[in-house]
Amino acid sequence: AYTATPFLPARGGLPALGKAAAACRGCPLHRDATQTVFGTGKATARVMLVGEQPGDQEDRQGTPFVGPAGHLLDRALADAGIDPAEAYLTNAVKHFKFTRAEPRKRRIHKAPTLREATACSPWLAAELKTVKPELLVVLGATAGKALLGSSFRVTRVRGTLLEEEIHGRPQRLVATVHPSAVLRSDDREAAYQGLVSDLKTAARALE
Numbered sequence: 564a565y566t567a568t569p570f571l572p573a574r575g576g577l578p579a580l581g582k583a584a585a586a587c588r589g590c591p592l593h594r595d596a597t598q599t600v601f602g603t604g605k606a607t608a609r610v611m612l613v614g615e616q617p618g619d620q621e622d623r624q625g626t627p628f629v630g631p632a633g634h635l636l637d638r639a640l641a642d643a644g645i646d647p648a649e650a651y652l653t654n655a656v657k658h659f660k661f662t663r664a665e666p667r668k669r670r671i672h673k674a675p676t677l678r679e680a681t682a683c684s685p686w687l688a689a690e691l692k693t694v695k696p697e698l699l700v701v702l703g704a705t706a707g708k709a710l711l712g713s714s715f716r717v718t719r720v721r722g723t724l725l726e727e728e729i730h731g732r733p734q735r736l737v738a739t740v741h742p743s744a745v746l747r748s749d750d751r752e753a754a755y756q757g758l759v760s761d762l763k764t765a766a767r768a769l770e
């Protein structure tokens with residue numbers, strides 16, 4: 564089976580993890596991606612936000628949430644009153660997966676498979692164990708299924724403070740939609756307000 568496990572360092576904090584993740588060959592996604600996009604933020608961050616996978620811009624720059632979805636997320640965090648300096652940003656899958664309609668054309672995001680997300684999950688588990696955030700914000704279904712299992716449904720649990728066991732540890736969390744889903748929505752303003760409203764629940768949980 565695909566797995567990142569043999570690539571994990573035996574010791575060290577976030578810098579050691581990030582360095583080891585850069586060399587991960589635990590699934591085939593590293594082949595076409597430019598680089599591993601590991602999480603960013605301080606080890607002392609109070610809140611960890613988990614997205615799906617890096618997009619085109621993130622793949623080029625090597626940093627999560629720096630493209631259009633990231634800009635929308637930044638704005639939503641500000642509107643909800645969550646300090647970005649207190650936030651650790653990462654993804655369930657650390658490599659960009661894409662297809663091209665034609666050779667040399669624009670790279671189109673493709674959802675990771677369950678096998679790929681499962682292979683990558685030791686990295687997210689290690690980030691959680693290292694940062695130990697007071698609160699986890701789950702952005703969308705891929706992150707939710709990776710952390711809580713395949714029965715996870717964003718629409719059913721979004722915007723409520725939950726406590727779930729994750730990798731054997733009780734974890735407070737709030738789930739919401741993925742910022743990319745807001746960008747794709749027919750009613751973008753309503754979808755954005757829904758995201759901000761859920762993030763306000765997260766902000767209150769940090770008070």
Ligand code: URA
Pocket residue numbers: 614615616617618621626627628629630632633654743
């Ligand atoms: N979407 C994600 O899930 N993560 C990113 O880093 C960028 C876009």
